Amino acid sequence: MASNEASKRFPPIVPEILDSAQKEVHNYLANEIGQYFQGIFTIQDSKTDALIGPYTHFLYLPQPVASGYFINGSSLSKIPDFPLRCREIAILAIGEHYNAAYELYSHVRIAKKVGLRDEQIEDILRGKCPTGGTEQELVSWEVARALMTVKGPLSEDLWGRAEKAFGKAGAGALIHYSGFYAYTCVLLNGAAVSVPEGESIWPITA
Structure with a gap:
């Protein structure tokens, strides 16, 4: 409940x-x-x-x-050239920024399923870049964070890194996922959606 x-x-x-x-x-x-x-x-x-x-x-x-x-x-999910691990890194970065409990609860489980290591998940939950990430994974976290915390357009440096890492379609997916989950977190926080009773964001106990 x-x-x-x-x-x-x-x-x-x-x-x-x-x-x-x-x-x-x-x-x-x-x-x-x-x-x-x-x-x-x-x-x-x-x-x-x-x-x-x-x-x-x-x-x-x-x-x-x-x-x-x-x-x-x-x-x-139908946008090509954006790996699942990178998607979940971006989503968790957005959730951590908004402190949206259910978003974090659900997506740490998906992140585990797609292969993020425990220490990487813990880093993101602490507002840190995931340890030992590839360039794709690092730029996913950095772009998502920048879009939430820096006013104005995404920097040319970060855009260039994202485009180099994923191509235009993949970089576009990263931007869309960031925006979609920012919207999701606003919905969750407005409705005060919490973690289901008896469960926790982290660590995963079941």
């Missing part, structure tokens, strides 16, 4: 009492999205099947909001 604070803003709704519009959103999230992530981190209450985490608040909004959000996120 989510924390009491988060539940007060957008309380989880058990599937049995959803109206028809909410059922459409619930089924889309549970079936189309949940199949990718349910085995990695918690998205539904194990006893009631109610959606938790960032998914709950979509039940209170029109269906196109949820589908548009996740279609956008899915489309980013």
